[in-house]
Amino acid sequence: MRLAKSVVGVFALLVSVCAFGQTRPNLVLISVDTLRQDHVSAYGYKRKTTPNIDRLLKSGVWFQEAYCNVPLTTPSFGSLMTSRYPHETGATRNGVSMLVDMETLAEILNRNGYATAAFLSNWPLKAHISNLNKGFEIYDDNFSQKRWLFFNDERDAKHVAELASAWLSQKPRQPFFLWAHFSDPHQPYLFHRGFNFSSKSEPASELQNKIDAYDSEVAYVDYYLGVLLAKLHSLGYDRNSLVVFMADHGEELSEHGYTGHGRFLYEAAMRIPLGLSGPGISPGGKIQAVVELLDLAPTILAYLGFPPGKEMRGRNLMPYIRGEKSWPEHYLVYFETYPGAVRGEGMEKVANIKDPTWVGLKLDNLKIHYRVPGSRWEMYNLQADPGEKKNLADPVNQVFLKYSEELLAWYRSWEKSVALGRTEALTGEDLKKLESLGYLK
Ligand SMILES: [Zn+2]
Secondary structure, three states: OHHHHHHHHHHHHHHHHHHHHHHOOEEEEEEEOOOOHHHOHHHOOOOOOOHHHHHHHHOOEEEEEEEOOOOOHHHHHHHHHHOOOHHHHOOOOOOOOOOOOOOOHHHHHHHOOOEEEEEOOOHHHOHHHHOOOOOOOEEEOOOOOEOOOOOOEOOOHHHHHHHHHHHHHOOOOOOEEEEEEEOOOOOOOOOOOOOOOOOOOOOOOHHHHHHHHHHHHHHHHHHHHHHHHHHHHHOOHHHOEEEEEEEOOOOEEOHHHOEEOOOOOOHHHHEEOEEEEOOOOOOOEEEEEEEEHHHHHHHHHHHHOOOOOOOOOOOOOHHHHOOOOOOOOOOEEEEEEOOOOOOOOOHHHHHHOOOOOEEEEEEOOEEEEEEOOOOEEEEEEOOOOOOOOOOOOOOOOHHHHHHHHHHHHHHHOOHHHOOOOOOOOOOHHHHHHHHHOOOOO
């Protein structure tokens, strides 16, 4: 009798698991490389660069103070997929792969029956140098398209949208996890016909020309992101999918004398657009609270009905999004960055670089940066000085003392145990490609 009962119980559990399994939502992750938050029109940018992204963000919840934890592509996606810092994943730089034993969001979903497919566009995400293909049944990183006359090979937004749309049209097994990554706003910036914001009356300065070209890339991506969203809608997948929109990091456009990302931890590179939309998420939810990319995987898993991965550090934001909990008034975010990508002078040197160049923290309007080589400190009041120009670091300032100690204690807690991923797979071609993307050292 007891056996019969337990069989019935197991049977009931199986039925409910199967039934639940079929009703789990799909996950569509749409990421744009190098998209700074303040060039997205929904976030207040003066140019209408992003009508489709705006619509997507406003169809769900979107975060005004969303931060990446590291402003480099492979490390940032390593942190997104694992909810761990780069010093834990081993992927500290572009060209250094994540450790093989890191459990990823894609692996968890695939193990639970999700069909998984990714369509990439940026060289640092190549499987053999990133390990980011972990958990993906399809990881399409086989791109060799030349962007106009430029040297570097990648995929443009049109091609990414076409490939992801074609995969959806084949009616993939459900539930599924589709990741589409667009890279066009990454350097070099190109003008796209039909997406030009340049002034016709005045000649542009060099800086303005750079900004105009960057915005043209952003608008171009937005158009093809709209094509992919239209496909999702026409196939009815938007009715049962969580759609996550994000950037892996932003971009400095000559602020602090530098154009690019990865070198510093300033707001232009760290603040990202981020939004979630799907059944059960109320539209129009503009959220002021501070969130970080580490929070994304646990949040996605919770929405889909799974517990977080065992090693995941970030928060499950769903109770806050659903209004079951109040957002914390104060939330501290830590940052780290490493010396660009790999060095092309020899593999031994590549493998030996473990130290970050900068670590940082943000709490409310306070931002502290610590340059590890040379022990240089910076502190900014983001409310009074959002451009981080006036360094307030001062050893007699009590706030500085308190939070510089806090940052140093965090860094000291892991500086001796920085994980180092694999670099052996890097080929001469990889080094050339990474160099062409600006990752020289
Ligand atoms: Zn990137």
